Amino acid sequence: MSEISCNSTKYCHCGEINRFFILKIPSNPGRKFCKCPKPKAKNCGFWEWPDNFSDNTLSEISDLKGKLEVATVKIDNLRESLDAIRLERDNLKKKVDNLEAINNSQVNKSRKLEEKILKLKMLFMISLAVLVGFFCC
Numbered sequence: 001m002s003e004i005s006c007n008s009t010k011y012c013h014c015g016e017i018n019r020f021f022i023l024k025i026p027s028n029p030g031r032k033f034c035k036c037p038k039p040k041a042k043n044c045g046f047w048e049w050p051d052n053f054s055d056n057t058l059s060e061i062s063d064l065k066g067k068l069e070v071a072t073v074k075i076d077n078l079r080e081s082l083d084a085i086r087l088e089r090d091n092l093k094k095k096v097d098n099l100e101a102i103n104n105s106q107v108n109k110s111r112k113l114e115e116k117i118l119k120l121k122m123l124f125m126i127s128l129a130v131l132v133g134f135f136c137c
């Protein structure tokens with residue numbers, strides 16, 4: 001049990017302001033209750049549920065808490081999956097960037113080779129023209 005608040009406006013049989021406590025037992029975890037704030041030996045025995053929930057309502061709350069715990073676990077698992085997917089996405093982006101850099105480098109090399117081939121063709125044609133001119137004369 002733990003005390004969570006002392007701002008109740010209800011009074012017990014001995015005139016003390018009640019305090020709220022929270023149950024920490026497995027069958028009713030987290031449920032609030034009020035009791036006389038005096039020590040056990042001196043208190044008036046006042047004790048009540050401030051929420052007045054029926055057993056059905058408490059059962060529904062317990063079920064919903066269970067579902068919330070399951071959903072929380074699922075959310076945690078999904079977050080872990082999302083983190084793994086983001087990591088994989090980042091790695092793939094790096095690979096794509098590297099491949100694009102390699103591709104750009106290859107394209108530049110190809111352009112330079114094409115320019116060299118064009119220059120060699122022109123040189124060959126000029127040489128051929130000079131040779132033809134030389135033999136014709």
Ligand SMILES: [Zn+2]
Nearest residue numbers: 012014036044
């Ligand atoms: Zn009391």
